[in-house]
Amino acid sequence: MMKIVFVASEKATSGIAVVPVFKKNTFFGAGKKYWSDSRGQCADAAKATGFKGEAGNMLPLYLPRGSKVPALVLQGVGAREDFDAEMFAASALKAQRTGKAKTMTLHLDGFDLSPDEAARAGLGARLAGYHFFNYRTKLPANSKTTVGTVRIVVDDPFAAQTLSRLHH
Numbered sequence: 001m002m003k004i005v006f007v008a009s010e011k012a013t014s015g016i017a018v019v020p021v022f023k024k025n026t027f028f029g030a031g032k033k034y035w036s037d038s039r040g041q042c043a044d045a046a047k048a049t050g051f052k053g054e055a056g057n058m059l060p061l062y063l064p065r066g067s068k069v070p071a072l073v074l075q076g077v078g079a080r081e082d083f084d085a086e087m088f089a090a091s092a093l094k095a096q097r098t099g100k101a102k103t104m105t106l107h108l109d110g111f112d113l114s115p116d117e118a119a120r121a122g123l124g125a126r127l128a129g130y131h132f133f134n135y136r137t138k139l140p141a142n143s144k145t146t147v148g149t150v151r152i153v154v155d156d157p158f159a160a161q162t163l164s165r166l167h168h
Contacts, residue, residue, distance in 0.1 A: 002129045003149045004122040004164060006157035009110065011037075013068045015103030015147075018092040020077045021053035029110025030153055031074075037066025042074065054078060058095065071101070085117040086124035089152070093128040097147050105151040115159035118152060122164045125150045 011017070011030050019031040025046055027035050035042045041064055045051070051059040055078030064072040075092055077083050089106055096104060106125070108118055129147060154160045 002126055002147065004126060005149060005151050006118065006122070006160040006164065007151055007153055008157050009153055009155065011067060011069075012103075012105035012107075012151065012153075015069060015101045015105060015149075016071045016073060016096050016099070017067070017069045017105045017107065018073045018075055018096075019107045020083065020088055021051075021059075021074045022077055022080050022083070023053045025051070025053050026080070029155075030107040032110070034064065034067060034072055034107075039065050041065045042072075046074070051076065055082070069105075080111065085113060085121040088124070089121040089150070090124035090128040093125045093147060093150065097129055099146060101147060103149045103151065104147045105153060107153045109153045109155050113154060115154070115156050115163050118154040118156075118160035119163035119166070121152050122150070122160070125152075 009029055011033055019034055021027060041061065045059055045061055049059060051057055053076045055076055057076035059074040061072045063070060077088055085108060092106055093104060106121060108121055
């Protein structure tokens with residue numbers, strides 16, 4: 001079973017880091033640190049691809065400068081007022097769940113996300129990683145979820161962890 005852990009604001013040190021990017025490439029919390037620590041790599045990649053934080057767009061960066069993670073994914077989420085933490089987490093995990101990474105860090109810190117919204121992100125990740133493999137006679141190749149731990153970076157990890165227990 002996938003482990004969901006809520007942690008205080010910090011940059012990821014392993015696995016895949018996923019940062020929500022709002023319209024016009026607006027970042028919050030650790031997202032700002034990744035952007036500035038990359039010494040232009042994030043900005044150059046965004047410019048080259050036309051990435052502007054529009055909902056549904058993703059910009060993967062491998063071996064980003066100034067970071068210990070092997071992959072950083074900038075995930076466009078559109079306008080701040082339309083942000084849905086549960087859908088963000090679900091789509092992030094769905095996009096990366098059959099890769100090689102065992103850990104995924106979702107950065108939801110720095111933009112006044114309520115503990116309930118943060119807990120719902122945990123639910124979204126858990127639901128996106130679930131499959132009914134027990135009832136199949138033969139599993140398709142590369143179909144199992146490889147991400148075993150989802151770290152969700154939030155401003156109030158204790159409250160989010162407490163509420164997360166109520167959602168599942």
